[in-house]
Amino acid sequence: MLATRCLTGILLALLFAFPAQAESLLDRPPERPYDIVIESGFLKVGTYENFPPYSYLKDGKPTGVDIDIGHRIAEELGVEFRAHWIVPDENLSDDLRNNVWKGHYLAKRRIADIMMRVPYDKKYAYMQDSTGEYMNEQVVLFGPYHQEQWQIAYNPDKIQEVTTIALFQYHPIGVEIDTLPDFYLSSTFQGRLRNNVKHYTNIRAAFDAMDAGEVSAVMGMRAEVDLELHKRPDSGFVAATNGFPAIGKQVWDVGMAVKHTHRQLGYAIEAIVDGMVRDGEIEAIFARHGLRYSMPAFYDEILGVSAE
């Protein structure tokens, strides 16, 4: 009796061990379409690491709006949420390749079932390379849930009001290095603001510099800026209302991505997130983190509302 049970145990162990081993022999990302995700009981949600307010660790716990939305998706699917942290590469195509469809060459089996904070842009999705190939055909971009935009915050002790960005011919402004605000401020007006653009590794560091009086303003994404303002209720720092002439892209929709062979998973998640956008749950999540929220432009026509 005991022997039989033992044997069964070993057999079971072998059975369970085998698929995992087979995967590692092949050294390629596991195929996890909808059925397998549900069966496995978990969903690997890809979010950028160390990227407040969207996704970051706070007291050792994954937190942020994208994490919260990921948790809700997992909950609605009836599976456990598992964080998959993404180290950003040079551009979005790299991140999609490394985390959604192919895996990074140093860790080919480390892949997310779904990636958050993927700009939702048809032009991008159908971009072709010089040989006519669709560059992003390995992934499906879907489910816009947020509209992001550029934003300046300033120190009113130094600047009365940001009427136009011409002001930064005279005042130092902090940006995250190698971002659109960096390029924009460094090159606009024939480079006349260039010497006042101060570079930091992220928006937090730029705000720390504003605390220290090194810069009079900071430009970043609105949610990033809102979080830093929210963390400094007594600083007196103010969100500006200026425009950004000729910036190229001032607002953009943000959604998700899955591997193109996992569309069924995408449809299921799209339905969940669509409901959350429509009934105000996403907006409530943003509010909980102290952030303003804009509905994606995708919904403008559908709902007949204007998203700011």
Place this chain on the structure above:
Amino acid sequence: MRSHTIGKQFAASALALAISMGAQAVTDEDILNDQASPEDIVSYGMGQQGQRFSPIKDLNADNIQFLQPAWAFSFGSEKMRGQESQPMIKDGVMYVTASYSRVYAIDAKTGEEIWQYDARLPDGIMPCCDVVNRGVALYGDKVYFGTLDAKLVALNKDTGKPVWIKTVADYQAGYAITAAPTVVDGKIITGVSGGEFGIVGKVEAYDAETGDLVWTRPTVEGHMGYTYKDGEQVENGITGGEAGKTWPGDLWKSGGAAPWLGGTYDASTNSLFFGTGNPAPWNSHLRPGDNLFSSSRLAIDPDTGKIKWHFQTTPNDGWDYDGVNELISFDYEDGGKTIQAAATADRNGFFYVLDRTNGDFIRGFPFVDKITWAEGLDKDGRPIYNTEDGRPGNPADTQGEKGETVLAQPSFLGGKNWQPMAYSQDTGLFYVPSNEWSMDIWNEPVSYKKGAAYLGAGFTIKPTNDKYIGVLRAMDPKTGEEVWRYENPAPLWGGVMTTAGNLVFTGTPEGYLKAFDAKTGEELYKFNTGSGVVGTPVTWMMDGEQYVSVASGWGGAVPLWGGEVAKVVKDFNQGGMVWTFKLPKDRVASR
């Protein structure tokens, strides 16, 4: 004429080493005499000047058909990719690295493994340019190499056990090490690699015995260099004197210029020669100015880390023309005078001959068939830019539309990339592994990075000719004349070696180790190693026979980039081997 003081200094430290470590230790003298001593290879470059010239004549143009495989060794595991290493040989042991920061000691007679060391790489590491490693340094009783997570590791040469491990830079900030370290007078000297993450390049020297930092020299203007004495950090002058001379705003703080390909050393001038990478950010319109010391060659004093002179090949680089390619010291006669020169074949398509005592420009000429970004070089070696359509447009001028496409030749992978060339003291020629390709580059408004709108550059690499991309060229450094060329279908990505046996060796991505007549370029020998050769061949004598070794295993930067070059290389299989050949004794005509 070698400097006497340096000779004495080395003799003294060599003696000290011999006493403390026994006869098997690698001494400064061994390293200094590496080129002249056929029994070992104890420097990257087969001699610290990096000439990759062997005086051995046993194997020559007349008997190379008898070169035969002696053994092959697999690096093992599934990590079959990008074997760019140069093997080292000492006392019948081969020390060779493999991709993913692995090191092997192999019995050079039998090909049997003695030990293997795998660096434990952290999860989530994102090295910018593949997983390659280019080789070890040997000194005393230790083997040194750099890792993808930017550590310098010292291993015991007999056991492969780590003696010390030092963090050279933070991999999370975007740093890595892929080059072989250089050894000068008891110091292990290394540069760093780094992508476009706002890093600052630096060259550092570590004490070979203890691993203590001896000096650090940032390669971007405005950053303070330091020396270290008894744990005390001492200021040693700001690189370039002060910040802001050739950079706008605070961009010098994140200027790039990574010296990622390591350096060569010239004992006659006591100078290290390191090349530096492109400046950051990639968009050159944001940083008007020369952006020193990006895309440059630096002569550095190995004792103090001071920069003696610099020569910038691509000021205000806008094409990603790294200036890292090796600077090879060589002497030549001109009107009865010996010229102490040094030469380099740059990414930007120009071949430069410099005075290695002061960095003065002697002459320069294109070594590729066509250069579009510049019309030539002026009397000081500075490029005369093509101001019409040579430089990619300013992304700020792009208003939501695809910007104008600029054709730039060479492509950003360069007229010559990392793969080292060789200089023959017999023929007086440089053998340059080059590539003929261009790139279309345009501003791409539909671009995103880390969840945000971005302005990227779109580009695609295109072969210039239908039939070939790679060209192995014999270049005369005195005239700029191309003496001969060998055309290869796939881009050349492996190093070159030349010998006194009138031979030039290199590998091809098609898998061949090839040998050519050094004078005529006639192809004399080829052997298929089973995967693309992107390593650098070496040769040495053992038990009275001449051996040749080369690592095989397709990879490196070429397969990471698509476009029309991908069509040429997509069917090449990856690999991970080192192949060793020998000429049997009885095939040597005269001894």
